Amino acid sequence: MxxxxxxxxxxxxxxxxxxxxxxxxxxxxxxxxxxxxxxxxxxxxxxxxxxxxxxxxxxxxxxxxxxxxxxxxxxxxxxxxxxxxxxxxxxxxxxxxxxxxxxxxxxxxxxxxxxxxxxxxxxxxxxxxxxxxxxxxxxxxxxxxxxxxxxxxxxxxxxxxxxxxxxxxxxxxxxxxxxxxxxxxxxxxxxxxxRADAPASSFPRSEFNQALGLTLCAHGATFAGTKLDIGTRFLLDFEPDMLPGATTAIDLGCGNGAIAAALATARPSLLVTATDQSASAVASATATAHANGLGGRVAAVRDDAMAGFEPASAELIVLNPPFHVGATVHAGIALKLFDAAARVLAPGGELWTVYNRHLDYRAQLEQRVGPTTIKGRNSKFTVALSRKAKS
Ligand SMILES: C[S@@+](CC[C@H](N)C(=O)[O-])C[C@H]1O[C@@H](n2cnc3c(N)ncnc32)[C@H](O)[C@@H]1O
CATH class of the missing domain: 3.40.50.150 (Vaccinia Virus protein VP39)
Structure with a gap:
């Protein structure tokens, strides 16, 4: 101790x-x-x-x-x-x-x-x-x-x-x-x-999020718990600019499923796949979808960097990548997810990413995914749009 x-x-x-x-x-x-x-x-x-x-x-x-x-x-x-x-x-x-x-x-x-x-x-x-x-x-x-x-x-x-x-x-x-x-x-x-008098189960926990107008649910090991991450909150400000007319979207590294639920709520005919390698996150995203009446349009899948997803199949991927590998700060995991997005995006598909301002992933996104524009910056975060090249 x-x-x-x-x-x-x-x-x-x-x-x-x-x-x-x-x-x-x-x-x-x-x-x-x-x-x-x-x-x-x-x-x-x-x-x-x-x-x-x-x-x-x-x-x-x-x-x-x-x-x-x-x-x-x-x-x-x-x-x-x-x-x-x-x-x-x-x-x-x-x-x-x-x-x-x-x-x-x-x-x-x-x-x-x-x-x-x-x-x-x-x-x-x-x-x-x-x-x-x-x-x-x-x-x-x-x-x-x-x-x-x-x-x-x-x-x-x-x-x-x-x-x-x-x-x-x-x-x-x-x-x-x-x-x-x-x-x-x-x-x-x-x-x-x-202990015979141990507290009864309290998971998944849930909490109404005022900013989103949605209930967020979380099991114990889920990033941000029942809270809305502040980077994710900034990223979601750009939802109206994300690929108009997309019929499907992927919330990559879904955590509690805030992104999936927000996209599905904003676009009533969108089908969203929420995916994470964390079993806790997948269970949480499922619970969040159900808590908001979105169970029919949000499906959560446990997978390591979308390994089981078809190449060139996705229209829109939205990502708030981790910058820790366990307890170690390491860029590798974000780059692994950028590569995964590059593989799974269809030509013309969009990857929207938020990351800490000091990280400057633009060159990596450009090199790994395709032409990348910075769509927004605040004091802490950058939001980037990367488009998968058409050929
Ligand atoms: C910064 S958190 C964002 C969570 C959620 N999207 C949010 O906005 O609150 C990054 C997420 O990526 C997930 N992740 C890490 N490595 C992954 C991998 N190899 N494949 C899929 N997801 C991964 C983590 O479990 C974590 O939930």
Missing amino acids: NGIQDSEPGTPDLAGFDFAQLRRFPDIEAENLFAHDATDELILTSAGSALARISDGGSLAIVGDRYGALTLGSAALHGLAGIRVNQDGLSGELALAANAQRLGLEGTFSSQPLTAELFAGANVVLWQLPRSLDELAETAELISANAAPNVQIVAGGRVKHMTLAMNTVLGNYFEQVVPGRAWRKSRPLVVTGP
């Missing part, structure tokens, strides 16, 4: 699993981006004796595994199978599958949605802690209500991202939350004792 001094308890003993063999692919790969971190090693070490007991017939659930270090580490180090795993992002899920195949560990786990079944009867849960308190609460609530009464949760995070508010949230759902000693700037938490 912040405020508690770091200490060096010694290197975890994880010989027997080569973390360096893990890759992030198909997520962005770069020299400063890694497929595992000290938190993975610390969680696996702290959970060592609990995992050893699992082989006698208990069950293991893992949540928030980045690229498979926790899942494949548990399988390789303890000979475990039948592991249930949830990762919100599809890139991480695909990376886990690819890593498992490379290491000959496919068949040791199943990827599952964040539901009661994921944790049903689990005796041990390994958890890379999220930074968002809402995501923490949604997951804690499901574990508390569904895991075995003797469940031992071994969680961990980077010390700089951990706050005492996280203990408070976890304390709403469990009797004991015990921080362990920090190692290489990560800290474990051992959480036990599901």
